[in-house]
Amino acid sequence: MKINPKHGIDKLLFGMKLADVSAVYGKPDKEYKDEDDNLIALYNEQKFRLTFYQEEDLKLGYIIASDPGLELTGIKMMGRKALDVQNELRDKGFQKWTKEGYDTYENWFNEDHWTVLQTEFDVVVKFEMGAIINDKDEFDWKFKG
Template identity: 60%
Template sequence: MKINLKNGIDKLLFGMLQKDVIAIYGKPSKSYKDEDENVIFLYNAQKLRLTFYVEEDLKLGYIVSSNENLSLYDKKIIGKDIATIKKDFVSNGLKNWEEESFDTYENYFNEDFWIIVQTEFGIAVKVELGAIIKNDEFEWKFNSK
């Protein structure tokens, strides 16, 4: 599953509606609403959690994945140590990472590309990718029909 920075993951593009995602992956393994009434789709086989924002007409705005085949610039992320990840992607513009630690986890956040790499015991276990916001507006990458 290829990470397309600022756009999405695999065939998923920020701005898709639920019907667009279902056309690609079928019915989700589970769906529910979070505390903000956003719709969440879980796809167990792909290890994906998708958030459709209620305040944005239920457009896909956030993707979380722990799929072991996640790759960025043809390099896998899950299972790699954070030092290797940082070194691998610095030449692609992923230079500045904010670090936040809690419990056994560390989050490494790059605001320019709105990506979080979460590690546990120094090894990447999850990637979060959000739609880019510019001038207080989302930059949607998919135009729904």
Template identity: 55%
Template sequence: MIINLKHGADKLLFGMKQKDVEALYGKADKQFNDDDGNVICLYNRQKWSLTFYEDEDFRLGYIICSHPEATILERKIIGRNIGEVKADLPFKSWDKDDIDITENHFNESNWLILQTEYNEVTRIELGAIINDKDEFDWKFK
């Protein structure tokens, strides 16, 4: 499963509506609304959590993936040591945030978070990019 930085994951593109995603992958295994009114769809087989932003006409704006075959730039990510993963990727700017037993390693230029537990990457979070006009750069038109 390929993570396409700044664009989406697999066949998903940022900016898709829920109906577009369902046409490709079927109905979500679980769906709920968060406190902000966003729609969150869970896909068990793909190990995805997809967020459709309420204030952006319910466009896909955030993907969380924990699929063991997820790759970024042809490099497997999940289950690997965070130091090795960051050394493999060409991004040198990372911010780190400790949250209880997890750590978030954030690369702002790609809106990418690698979440770890015990120094091992457990999930990838990818958000739609915001352009110079302070608007989302939707890839799906």
């Protein structure tokens, strides 16, 4: 499954609404609202957790994915050592990574691409990606539907 930096993953594009996503992947396996009243949709087969922002007319603004076949610039990440993945991604334009530590896991954040490599026991277990904010301080929605 291909990650398209700053755009989305596979057929997902930032700015889609749940109806657009459902037309591609079917009905989500689970839906709920988070503490900010954003709509969360889970797709078990694709291993997606999608956040549709309440304040942005319920447009897709954040993706968390853990499919073992995820590829970013041709590099598979899941189950691999975080530093190995980061070193390979540096050659592809993902230069700066900031580490945030938690209980049993760490997040490695790349602000230029608004991506996160989440690791547990020093191995990548999740990939997170958010919609980019442009120079006008607005979301740069990629879906034009």
